[in-house]
Amino acid sequence: MTWLDSSIMHTRGMARGKQGTTHELTEAKQGKYHYTMGPYSAPVLHIRPGDRVVVETRDAFEGAIKTERDLPSQKLEMPFLNPQNGPIMIEGAEKGDVVAVHIEKMTPRGPQPLGTCCMIQEFGALTGTYYTATLNQPLPEIVRKIRLDEENVYWSDRVTLPYKPHIGTLSLSPEIDSINSLTPDNHGGNMDLPDMGPASITYLPVRSPGGRLFIGDAHACQGDGEVCGVAVEYPTTTTITVDLIKGWSIEWPRLETDEFIMAIGSARPLEDATRIAYRELVRWMAKDYGFDQWDAYMMLSQCGKVRLGNFVDPKYTVGASIRKHYLRNK
Amino acid sequence: MTWLDSSIMHTRGMARGKQGTTHELTEAKQGKYHYTMGPYSAPVLHIRPGDRVVVETRDAFEGAIKTERDLPSQKLEMPFLNPQNGPIMIEGAEKGDVVAVHIEKMTPRGPQPLGTCCMIQEFGALTGTYYTATLNQPLPEIVRKIRLDEENVYWSDRVTLPYKPHIGTLSLSPEIDSINSLTPDNHGGNMDLPDMGPASITYLPVRSPGGRLFIGDAHACQGDGEVCGVAVEYPTTTTITVDLIKGWSIEWPRLETDEFIMAIGSARPLEDATRIAYRELVRWMAKDYGFDQWDAYMMLSQCGKVRLGNFVDPKYTVGASIRKHYLRNK
Amino acid sequence: MTWLDSSIMHTRGMARGKQGTTHELTEAKQGKYHYTMGPYSAPVLHIRPGDRVVVETRDAFEGAIKTERDLPSQKLEMPFLNPQNGPIMIEGAEKGDVVAVHIEKMTPRGPQPLGTCCMIQEFGALTGTYYTATLNQPLPEIVRKIRLDEENVYWSDRVTLPYKPHIGTLSLSPEIDSINSLTPDNHGGNMDLPDMGPASITYLPVRSPGGRLFIGDAHACQGDGEVCGVAVEYPTTTTITVDLIKGWSIEWPRLETDEFIMAIGSARPLEDATRIAYRELVRWMAKDYGFDQWDAYMMLSQCGKVRLGNFVDPKYTVGASIRKHYLRNK
């Protein structure tokens, strides 16, 4: 018996933890990758609650940056960035439901050096940008190609970082909008949240028939805030199991691990992202765990944890969490 | 040999880790507590680099909230909140130096229930405030008195939290401003950073002769962001050792523990606090640890950590840190 | 000879100020109104540069609020708000061009009281909202139905306001996104800019073939910032002339009147919207009017004007302008 057995996914999902069919979503099967998440694209896969999907994700630059001499300004073309697999249709998913995505495994895929990091002009936290518009000269364009394996990311001669993979962009479709894959919002999107890795479950609100799941943007590791604008981007084989929860209405994405539950907000300025995350967490504790809302609010002031996902994307992402230990009734 | 022996304080401080005289700063000796930090108040203590001070801090409400029926709107009078001990003059401190404050121990002081938490009208993150001005009815005023000891904070019948004390407000004097004790800025101030507890060293830039150290606002525990606006506030006996570092110029407060170094920024909106913290950390890595600045920037995008101190005070506080492990030369 | 003769539209547009065919875009011809602006909807009209279109716009609530007892929470259904006419295809428009929209006339249409204003829950500037998430009780829902004609808006027994109509939402399509009609961005959208009325020309960047023009959201008058979230919304017959400018590449919407030229930015926080607007204006002065960019920057610090369109929508809108008088060469 693992923590999954008592997870929300397994206790409230239609599959009740029972594994379904395994599907492959290879590059070939995917065909054209997507740069917006919305209700207007053609499905690439239909699955049932409980099914597993093995997905071949491309890196955020769709492989265009092959060497350290490939400058982003020459090789990348806005807005065709951050390619997404999908949409995957989940049978029975309707507006008002929740889709649960359990990330099981993320394996590097392809020839070394697999990882790419770079500084993109007018993108990142410590530079003037498209929105924080300045007249300064942009920072230099610098590209790093990085060897990595399932243990380490070999950043430089001096520094080796542990391999801590996560999915940067995970979404269902908005109801009527189609949103580019660089932008997170209440549908999920480009959250860049390091907690969204193997052994996590993400819960996303369904707003469109079938849910329309998109996935991509794997990071071999990422610091809080993704400060230069780019993580160690790499192509993967990612294995997920997907379930459907009826009768659970949520407004923003949520996440669960063995240790904690987390509410996720995406907005600007950063305090609004944090407000959303904490308000959702207060409401969650009140609704599902029997706390008085003011007690939850004051208690999170003592034990809430905040993860800064990104503060570089068109909207910033914050997760607010509480340890499951504190949610238990004595 | 402990981590302190290789800390910046012990290797660069004038005392070189040698313990000096121990001073007592009792309530009686302090007399009137202060509500602004500036160059205009009369010193209460003169110490030398390496000296230890045992300080009797009052809680942020100066003991005015004694029971759960003592409403903040009746018992508190703005701006006379968050009383500070000090100013403590450090011999030889001059503009351009750094004062190091090693927090050794924080012991609860006084009769139970020692801890106070409350919801104050138009204060906190999930409410309209003085600055985020709305026309909504304020949230209710609620007061919690909480038993605590050096092991636990007995939050409620249902929840017990670990005792994880820290100092909420730690400052030197600005050069010419005198800033109320609710506001953090580049002088330190009301940072409400949970890392600033026992076994941490805080580095503060000297801008006024003698440095003029102020300390107060102990928290028995606090969540990231201090979301309701108040931690578990309590009176303590806090033991610190203070040193003086010549020839190290910093612009914003910094912090060191056994595990990491952290740069601290305080500003609104929250992204600016985070930008400050990360920029200072990049510069620190470049200046003192031999990293190329762009390498530091891109590398922090993979392994930087962010702590949200508060997003409720007049300025918000963020710490950006990197594990010391990654700073070592191979 | 009027100012139009020397406007950018007439001097650089393909029609060179020559009036083309007049089209009617009635409610019947429009059929279903749109709630997103993107490349995925079916065109309702094809026009040529220089053509005039007479459009029957619906009010932002699509007529659902008929009396002061019709509460928004009962009568409105998110995201089906702010209905847009269009898309209108402009012959020859290609990515990199500019479409010019001259608003000629806006006439109230339908039975009195024609105007609607209301307070919508968790929407507006002086309340917690979906993004500035608070735990406060929402403000009351209040609906006002207001008589108006082409001279006045009869706000109350006490106050009569002048009729100063403008178009709240004017867009071309983004390249791949489809964006709900509540949100402004670099495609135009829900800018709520009081200057965008009769005798103004708006310039919009083409990002999708044919441009795909959308228009709606007429306001009989509106204050700076649209503080309660809603203007005096009303249905109109609006007459526009549309032209196409080749060889003029712009990144954000711009506007021209007899008196001034204006650059428009939409973002959060509000300073970013203002930064965008001013940066675009500096660049415009440098590129098209022969100013040194630093001279333009410093000079706007002395004579630039700022109009706050809205600070209530998902992104806020600001226009930065300079009087044409200062652009003339001596």
Place this chain on the structure above:
Amino acid sequence: MTWLDSSIMHTRGMARGKQGTTHELTEAKQGKYHYTMGPYSAPVLHIRPGDRVVVETRDAFEGAIKTERDLPSQKLEMPFLNPQNGPIMIEGAEKGDVVAVHIEKMTPRGPQPLGTCCMIQEFGALTGTYYTATLNQPLPEIVRKIRLDEENVYWSDRVTLPYKPHIGTLSLSPEIDSINSLTPDNHGGNMDLPDMGPASITYLPVRSPGGRLFIGDAHACQGDGEVCGVAVEYPTTTTITVDLIKGWSIEWPRLETDEFIMAIGSARPLEDATRIAYRELVRWMAKDYGFDQWDAYMMLSQCGKVRLGNFVDPKYTVGASIRKHYLRNK
């Protein structure tokens, strides 16, 4: 009979519009100028309600920038910028009162070129700054010396701007803080609001005995937002009349002209400054002009005007106003 006769100052002030003694506050009498506004400095003048003061203000750089070769980074020393005359003590002023300052006249003083504008490194709206911390190279330092007289500001060979003087920094003392003269807040301070010129009355809340009036930072003209960070700074002889209003409690500065009343907010981000200004205006209309607060809120959504003072100082300043015409009872 002028508008002054029916102004708040003349109808509610203790002097009831009766002119008192005229005082001179020359450079010699001022002696040392001040760089913080607080309760700790020695008064330079004591006046009575209704008295007039003729003040010799210095420019914001205290005359240190004499030619276009005097670079700010060499000639200016933080935080000794923006020198202020004062404090002027107003007889009888107590916490809870309001001081009214009628600016009568602003005359240029000294040898030509009198005006100074410049680009200061990491200061201004379209550049990374101390708070919006970036790693970009700073913008160039550029200094402009500008001839001006009581009719015009001779900006360049190409552009002449009208002389529209105003006071950039006007303050009473905070209760316990002493705040540098670069920062605006609820005590007034560096608001940089173009409306604060001759024929305006500013109302400031008294928080310290005698009020302690500070004045300085004259601008010969200034655009909305003061985008490059600096206006046309110049030394003046400024004539003000000061009165004291008992029984009128305000939280933030307010302003009155012949045409409108304005509430002023200073905060970051810019939406918070705007929220403050509009909330104060709603409350003012409800308290002093008999409007229902929701009616005022919705009506300002139709006819409120926003002036962006600055978005470059440590806090940004916004004025929200309504025409007096709309305040009259029918």
